[in-house]
Amino acid sequence: MLVLETETGPRPDNDECWRAVLERDRGYDGRFVTGVLTTGIYCRPSCAARHPARANVRFFAEPEEARATGLRACLRCRPDDTARDEAAVALALQFLRDPHAERLSLAVLAERTGYSAPHFQKLFSRAVGLSPAAYARSVRADRARETLTSGASVTTAIYEAGYGAPSRFYEASSKRMGMTPSAWRQGGRGITIRWASVETSLGPILIAATEKGICRLSFGEGPDELAARFPRAEIAAGDAQFAKLCDQVVSAVERPARAANLPLDVQGTAFQEAVWEQLRAIPPGETRSYGEIAAKLGKLGASRAVGQANGANPVAVLTPCHRVVAADGSLGGYAYGEEIKRELLRREAEG
16 A cells, blocks of 8 residues: 655545545545646645546645646635644634633634634634533643642632632533532542443443443453542442443443443543544444544544543443554454454444
8 A cells, every 4th residue: 555654644545535535524634635637726635615526636645746736726625724724723722721811712712813713613623623612621620620639729729720710610520520629639539439240241341320420331340440440439339220221331232333322421631532522423333543533633643642542431332442443454452352342343343
């Protein structure tokens, strides 16, 4: 397979390029441009213009290569403005990460970066994996967790994290952390996690959940591992109501292609949550490589970071980290062994 190197990473082969064009996949913007010989223009892979015939298309690693053959930039998708897009996202990230900066709406961010609000929303979401508002909430919550874990008071955490009022902090903490700020600072003290070890055709699984949702689903673990992960929470055996949830989880393991949309109580960094969101977007029966996930997030070259976020997934199957494979199509690693991963993929392929 011929792979051409670009400044942003290897240019995909022609088949992959054409597939990206047909799907108008924005994750490939900046990795190559599409030259249309009949019209004399070159475009981004995501260009919204009508697709040309495959026989009339050539792919170029860089816009300069396309211009050297006499092609000109498309006025609709403006493929030469990639650097401007990246600079705009970087500027927005700088604003959103500053705890002392004013809270900026999407409209203000778009105005400061020189884009319309709808276009900048799409641009930012493609590059980061979260909307500007979701990213800002994630940053504040991450900062709050760090401050609370260091032993600071809740009041200190409120202002150092950039929340405008205590009520906003408590509301966001409850939704994102699954526990109150004081409980988080005390290592989960006062939170009850119910659990059960249940047999499946793939072996025993540990299922644990708070009142908000499932916080741990793993193969081969038990109460000792659960207690190590949540050292100050109250670990209690599941009741009859919990048994109904376990039945749904077992069904998801036995038939992963038809897994129900079960409530989750999980948390991670902004990047981890963006990766997990991408995992849940992979259709059953399909796989993606670590590099493809990185490209979807606009993080070319971040395959290793995607792998680490993939490995940090706390709820196997429900967030389908088993659908990520190595670049060469081999299974790659899996926390619970390749045999389980292979079987999950086989079951999904069969529907």
